[in-house]
Amino acid sequence: MRYPAEHKQQTRERIVKAAARRFRSRGSAGAAIGDLMRDLRLTHGGFYRHFDSKEDLFLAAFEHGLKQSRRRVAEAVARAAPGTELQAIVNTYLNVEHCDDIADGCPVAALASELARRPRVARAPFLRPLKDHIREIARFIPGNEADRTRKAITLFSGMAGTLTIARAMIDDQERRMVLDAAKRFYLDAVGR
Amino acid sequence: MRYPAEHKQQTRERIVKAAARRFRSRGSAGAAIGDLMRDLRLTHGGFYRHFDSKEDLFLAAFEHGLKQSRRRVAEAVARAAPGTELQAIVNTYLNVEHCDDIADGCPVAALASELARRPRVARAPFLRPLKDHIREIARFIPGNEADRTRKAITLFSGMAGTLTIARAMIDDQERRMVLDAAKRFYLDAVGR
């Protein structure tokens, strides 16, 4: 059967969205194309009308996840009182909801170690949007240009590491402690 | 053929050592038992004389990696002039050699996201030695007991996150920049 003009694009977006959740939750190796498509009421064969390979989808899913993150940051900044933007960013990242919601959480916290294992060439397209994201955070850090960038990447990668460790914790209270400790630490250190 | 008394224990250790390197380099899904054993001039069948399952080995490999890390920290502390232990720890972690040597590097930086995906019960044995490690770092942080622990876990998880991001970078100079920025940041923030 032939589908309306916009149909293909919509299907692609549905696949990317679902994949972005799945990859973050289970990792690349843990997320099977067949399962993904079945959940969308599609069959696995159709997948290759939209993507060249699983790796192709992985990139699209990572980009989608980063876009979500950037939107979250932008919203937090918009809601923040002038001068408190950076605190808002840290609060949006280091909280229990974000920690518990890996499926829709920061793709860097969920997938960076897998990214690091890919060959150099394969990493380039992942890094471009990642750097854009970091640049946006840098805007709200005091200091000169170079200083802001350095602090932004330290803050961002540090928060991602903390989120990952917090997710490995078993006890909910401990998880909260880890997140709160880092929150205070960064607000204190970067805001200075 | 029957082997000398100590032989089995030695073989087990060889497997754990090789696995600890392989898991960190390639992740759990990327490291196959067959390849691992072949590299050790053994056959895959023999593996199950030493371990119940791949997961069993994964735990042993993680513990081994953490032991390596703790030894490195202990050595850095021993070499450090009194009062500079914390700086020594940060310098030992956030440097290009550690960054380039994922196979023998911090297992938390390499494997924490995989750990976080395991079911709660499966995580407990991984967390025990991890907490010991963090407690050791806490010894060299100024402040009261609770404060030290909080700062130690923030520092450690933050550095692990930074190391992971640095490993994803393509440009060597950029990698160095990321590591140096974090080094300065943490020395400044924690030493205070």
Next chain:
DNA sequence: TGTACATCAGTGAACGCGCGTTCACTGATGTAC
């Protein structure tokens, strides 16, 4: 002291399963004439 038997680390074939990818096919709609 010598002999028969038990032990068990290691071997390698085999099993079963999951997964990424391919491919011939479907059939409703758009298009050319």
Next chain:
DNA sequence: TGTACATCAGTGAACGCGCGTTCACTGATGTAC
């Protein structure tokens, strides 16, 4: 205006491969008698 053909998102069987795990077997050494 009507008809024949092209298009192409989606289907589902099939392929090929890798991998974790099992299992019957090997054979040198330790042990019981």
